[in-house]
Amino acid sequence: MADQLGISRRAVAKAIAKLQAEDRIRRVGPDKGGHWEVLKDE
Numbered sequence: 001m002a003d004q005l006g007i008s009r010r011a012v013a014k015a016i017a018k019l020q021a022e023d024r025i026r027r028v029g030p031d032k033g034g035h036w037e038v039l040k041d042e
Contacts, residue, residue: 002009019025028037
């Protein structure tokens, strides 16, 4: 994902953490094989 966006892996991790804190996404399934689910689409 970081390569496709042209940003660092750390920046991706921060963005995901922010979205989780805002209850906009959640992780479904295990770390390997799971996926992210969008909760609110604004």
